[in-house]
Amino acid sequence: MDNHLDSCTGGNNGIPVKIGVFFCTCGHMMNDYFDVKALMDYAAQVPGVAFVDENRFLCTRSGLEWLRSKIVRSGCNRFVIAGCSPHQYEVRFMNVLEEAGLNRSFLTIANIREGCAWACADKEGCMPKARQILSSAIKRVALAKPLEKVRRKVESSALVIGAGISGIQMAIELHGLGLRPILVEKQEKVCPKDASFMNPCTQGAQGSDEVFSSGWITQKLKELDDKKIEILTSSQVTQVKGGPGAFRVTLETAGQEKILDIGSIVVSTEPEKRAVQKMTALRPSHRIVSLSGLSDLVTRERRALEQILVTADKRTKYVCFILGEAEGFAKRSTVMALNEAIALKKQFKAEVVIAARDIIVSGTQIETLYQKARQAGILFFRSTEDSGPTVSIEKGVITVRIHDPALDRPSAKAASGNAGVCGSQESEGAARPVIIHADLLVFEDEILPGEDTECLKNALRVNLNKGGFYQEANIHLKPNLSNKKGIFLAGSCHGKEETCEALGDVRSVAMAVYSTLSRGYLETEQKVVIDTDKCALCLTCFRSCPHQAIEIGEVELGQKWGAKVIPEACQGCGICAGECPAKAIEMVHYSDNQIFSELTLER
Amino acid sequence: MNDQDKAIVIGGGIAGVSSALSLADNGYEVYVVEKKSSIGGHALSFCCKATEQCNSCGVCLAKDKVTRAASSPNIHLLTHSEVVGVREVRLKDGGVSFEVDVRKQPRFIDEDKCIACSLCYQSCPKPGIAISRPYLSSIPNVFSIDRNHCLAFQQETGCALCEDNCPAGAIFLNQKEETTILHASALVVATGFTAYDARKKGHLGYGRLPEVITGLDLEQRLLAGRASAFFGPLTREGKEHMPPRIAFIQCVGSRDPHISQDYCSRVCCKYAVRMAAKLKSQISDAEVTIFYIDLQKTESEFLSLVEQVRGKISLIKGLPVEIEKAGNGAGVSMRYENIDKGCMESADFDLVVLSVGISPAVQNQILAETLCLRTGRDGFFAPLNLLDSTVSSRPGIFLAGTCQGPKSLVESVSHGQEAALRAVAFLRGLKKKGLEEVCHG
């Protein structure tokens, strides 16, 4: 046996390590696989082991009671439990240790059930493997260092960045939970820069036209006012330091610097819109608009719209929507287009045509809206995957050609000839497109991340996804945390498309924020320690930490600079420890020596 | 503990669990009432859909949540239990609370004593039928005995092998159904969905042709093993070792006014494409075709997956008219409309997967009556306002997950949190009011 005991007494303040080993036989089941008695004898002779015992049901209430009493009475300071996988009851056993006044890291589970008894293809390999698992667990626990707990008071304030629809709702929800939201807005005034941005989704769903119109915003703004929610306008976040519960945020407010202590940060900025490529390729015309341009026309410049769609000649006017040209946010465009189409059809008696590849209906009651649109007499043409609609302008006449394969069917030809309502039918050529002379041509918007996303991303040190939107942490922690703990994402800044969806997202984020801050303190384990003497300030850990949990700062007052771990932000992956070239970083529960102790192979 | 610090979650599916966890994390005492023998619901029967990369199906998120719920000290799991009655009671401080009757069917195994050693299972003459657990390390990780199959309830002599073999003395064959009363000021309804019964679509051949399975069946098969194991040696056109031909049929029980399920189930396009990608990655020469009406291209992860499978999987716009046994005996033959070509076509397949949609749970109506809640035209619980879909028509009762309408796994988790938020706000409000009244008094 090697000298694992000598190397670790130092870590135990000179107190000799005494290891207690408990076997759980899982009923008597374990005896079917190997001789538990022999294993116990084997454990007893490993240096450092002072106590060995067995129980049939360690995981039951009485078993845990038994364990507690044995831990206290045995006088041991490290424990190994040989039984089922750590994923079963490790936490439960660790809690028992803690209740007995010992550090939870002084326990190692020897996984001899799932990892050995049940897993061995060959019966004779079972016993040696169990012995090996046991001996490395004993060595490992002898090397264990305590996991220190850090308790930090947290601020009850939450910074909500971006006073769009999501931001406003977020501030109100957080206020309702007794937290102190601070709303930060880049613009001079809190007025969602485009009230229609997420607008019409629920209009159709509710069958009324003003459920989600400016009325909602006015009401919410009043609510902000009544609740005296702090709002910082003309402000931008320039720097964020610290971790969850205790962020130090530097803001630039109207040209002045302001520093705030913040518990949690919520990003709820709104994306921007751009005309799709197909639209910009055309000569600009007042008859060619984007969806957002159309809703501007409807709400603000009605007269201009009337000029296009109401003329003296009493001719039927044609409005054509072309969808499916932009990547992403298809649900939003579909809903907006359906709503506007219904409105135009009703108000101007115009003939409305929607050309799309796929109708996106996977949202709150969009199918109902789609059916409503069909009942209203809106015509839908399905373009094919490879040949989308083409647009040409000649002498001011906008001509749209749509290749709808359904209309090429012999049986359908007569019908499509009938559909003269939507233009004439070209008689020659095999693939005969539907031709529409559009009086108003509407394209969807391309939705892009806000222009200051890059800037804010650098200040917050969070990740963006391939499309440039904010990236959620990952599927395990989804749906709404960024890669840095304590910074949350809400609404369209991470791809939520409809209003219902975005508002729902806001509420689930609000719950997550509340869970972080409600107790008034955060208790975390210091999973990683940095040896400041070894730290050469090379910044490798700072750059490699996926959760931005490492800060560079003074480690000794006025003396030395080095890397520091923010325990609240650390998630315990050990990447920094793996990367550190000076080996200055150690994971407490997975130190190098502990890992080495598991590698010794017995022959 | 005060009633205003307690909540009851009806349904231990992923939305309920997520809701319970959020509440428990904030110090509320939560009872999760689950009808089945373990929590986790549908989500835990789904397979991981990673190919060479993660395709963000969220199943591991569900596992994570369920495991966390099991170890939370504030969550009490009541399995085999159903809510049978709810009464509102006035509290001394003026607040209102719910008194809930929970009927617990006997499990015949004591949850506190069972150590899941599976000796009962091994000794049972009808293992897996009379004694079973839904899957390994189910939560709670306890077996249960089905009285309809157990010999102890059928023969006069009475088999008691399990009782004799249980090392923990956890088996009680004389357990009776019991009703307990719980008190809490907030209820979260998270009873989930029922998958559409594909048998109702006779022309698709489900239940009639062994080659036709549902998406849920495929999930379970993929969870249990690799795709190559599904197919025996395939011989056709006189050649051996032919690659399998697999079809996915979308919108089975969705977007269909004839069965008054004229809504989109929101999950099928995603799970079909993910599973198609998974099958393709496991059997590289498989010919996979997806038949659809409109491909729901939303969410950036899904868009990139569609890009990734483009060219490898055929996507055909159009649905089958009928599926019949193939004439030459191998596989099934399908006649379908190809909308892009504007004609009828037919093709043979070795496996047809029906992407069944999300239907309202069968017990919704009964529960709605018990709880005095409103359901919508579509059979799901109706929220007061679509902008806040967790608030039900009765104060103090909140909706979470697919009991309110179709949602994906990740959306259900999120929705569960939303419901928890509403419940917390409601409970805080009650408490504040209570305090004020005490002060005034």
Added chain:
Amino acid sequence: MDFTPAIVAFCCENSAYRAADIAGAQQEGYPSNIRICRLPCSGKLEIIHILKAFEEGADGVFVFACHPDSCKFLLGNVRAGKRIDHTSTLLEKIGIEKERLRFFFLSELEWTAFVEMVRLGNESIRNLGPSPVKKEP
């Protein structure tokens, strides 16, 4: 040739360790000469750990990480991949076949794949014969 290789499998506790547990619980036997070492994330795995395993007499080292994009810590598997590439070159330099070091992607639920990978990996190491480290006097 009757040779049982000694194999160390480094498993991320979020995926492969759980997969191994399920494989065990399913009583799906895999060779008993696989020694599983639990890591918080494959990103924790250092080059020295792999080399030490060979030094201690392992004939093969398997590293199991989560699928790309599904690492709980975002980039742990990517970091592990880079280190393993580097370690392979180191191994070649010191005369250990780089095939003795294998890198797999796995998720928690793919326990069948785990068993398959371990079995096949074990076979391939068996074919390689004992590690050259052990041959030294």
